[in-house]
Amino acid sequence: MEQPLAPFSVCNLAAVNLAQMADKETKTVNFEKLRQTVETGVRMQDNVIDATPYFLEENQKQALGERRVGLGVMGLHDLLIYCETEYGSDKGNELVDKVFETIATTAYRASVELGKEKGSFPFLVGETDAETASLREAFTNTGFMKKMPEDIRENIKEHGIRNSHLLTVAPTGSTGTMVGVSTGLEPYFSFSYFRSGRLGKFIEVKADIVQEYLDQHPEADPNNLPEWFISAMELAPQAHADVQCVIQRWIDSSISKTVNAPRGYTVEQVQKVYERLYKGGAKGGTVYVDGSRDAQVLTLKAEENTFDEEIEAPKEETKPHVVLVDTINEIRSTDVTIGSEVGNTCPVCRQGTVEEMGGCNTCTNCGAQLKCGL
Incomplete structure (x- = not known):
């Protein structure tokens, strides 16, 4: 299994078609369009959590408690080709790094805003304010979160965050093939x-x-x-x-x-x-x-x-x-x-x-x- 999950966790997957993020005229990435797409995707997937009919009570409790989503990609190779950049090259990896940094930081900022609007995921809320503050502190000090910009970490400490996890890269074998782009990040x-x-x-x-x-x-x-x-x-x-x-x-x-x-x-x-x-x-x-x-x-x-x-x-x-x-x-x-x-x-x-x-x-x-x- 490539996806580590807690017991009874639920996979809630979606994928951004990166091929559509290319500006074919300038052979560059349209980062503003990418940010807007990611923001929409995070809100959509968060809504799916509440709209899903759960067959097991344990699944429902876990899904609503952690509000985990997995926003991924397809068409990465198409994007690099449109940018006339070789997959796997130093230049290609620099561009890939910037693309996924944009996806990650945008997704987390969007989830923080959703947290302000709708509340944090329940597993991040303690019985007292002090316990909640302690949970938020621990959350922002994980290995992954330490790589995030300071404004995101500080906002989570102050306001919480809507989703425990936001990102993954699934194979998208069926959906990527259906829309005619390279699958996942392959x-x-x-x-x-x-x-x-x-x-x-x-x-x-x-x-x-x-x-x-x-x-x-x-x-x-x-x-x-x-x-x-x-x-x-x-x-x-x-x-x-x-x-x-x-x-x-x-x-x-x-x-x-x-x-x-x-x-x-x-x-x-x-x-x-x-x-x-x-x-x-x-x-x-x-x-x-x-x-x-x-x-x-x-x-x-x-x-x-x-x-x-x-x-x-x-x-x-x-x-x-x-x-x-x-x-x-x-x-x-x-x-x-x-x-x-x-x-x-x-x-x-x-x-x-x-x-x-x-x-x-x-x-x-x-x-x-x-x-x-x-």
């Missing part, structure tokens, strides 16, 4: 795949954001796109981990993220990735080694692995293509279902099968966590 697994037509001809299909770029730049070579169109398997595992750690600094709960490693990654190298995540402050992590679920003899050492753990994984000369054979037969007769349920074909890579792994519906090919039963 980079695109692939920017192109082949769809077979009813006449047996394979047609190459570009991801929406790639097609948009090619429409705007007809002179561009679709097989040699700019560096900001980097895909998940072209990114070094260390870069995957570092992006997660940059974001974790501004997330009070946990994060769903898959570190994609190339075929042949050794046990020792996987261990170093987990150590990197731990030292970077991540609360959890998933490393998926390409091909690790194929029918093959398990070994502790991979002979085909020739790169050191601090060297980026070798890049393929051409972008990987994902083959999707879902339209050879008539729609009503095909048994291929794209989705996030167990047995479906993965909506991210369009190649793997969705299986339940560790509480999450996960792709057997790309390792994407599509849906978690929290």
Whole structure:
């Protein structure tokens, strides 16, 4: 489980579509629009707590007592592409840090204002004023809250706060795919795949954001796109981990993220990735080694692995293509279902099968966590 919860806690999730926060003309982030969206999201999710029909009394007591919400994101990679910034690069991580700092500080300020309007979450209210002050003091001295601006901490001490937790990053496998953006905080697994037509001809299909770029730049070579169109398997595992750690600094709960490693990654190298995540402050992590679920003899050492753990994984000369054979037969007769349920074909890579792994519906090919039963 990637989300640590108290007994009977309830997941109340929403996601900001970061692709919509890009100013495509200036190739920058519209931070004012982002702030307004986050403020609206926090108020909406807080209202959901009261509107939810709870089937168990314990769930209702916990949900109304802590008023936990989890505002996350989708379309992070789209935002970086619109800003012509490479995912996982130093410049990219600086921008990601600023984006999530804005989300976090805006969410907490919005919750403080809701606290003034509607009252703090009950678990932060003591039987006496002195006890309430003590609870607020303890709340603002947690490791996460110490990173927050002083005005937020002081306002919580004075006025309280509406929600005990405000942020998370869920996989958004279904919703992200539905609106046509990268899911959660993940980079695109692939920017192109082949769809077979009813006449047996394979047609190459570009991801929406790639097609948009090619429409705007007809002179561009679709097989040699700019560096900001980097895909998940072209990114070094260390870069995957570092992006997660940059974001974790501004997330009070946990994060769903898959570190994609190339075929042949050794046990020792996987261990170093987990150590990197731990030292970077991540609360959890998933490393998926390409091909690790194929029918093959398990070994502790991979002979085909020739790169050191601090060297980026070798890049393929051409972008990987994902083959999707879902339209050879008539729609009503095909048994291929794209989705996030167990047995479906993965909506991210369009190649793997969705299986339940560790509480999450996960792709057997790309390792994407599509849906978690929290």
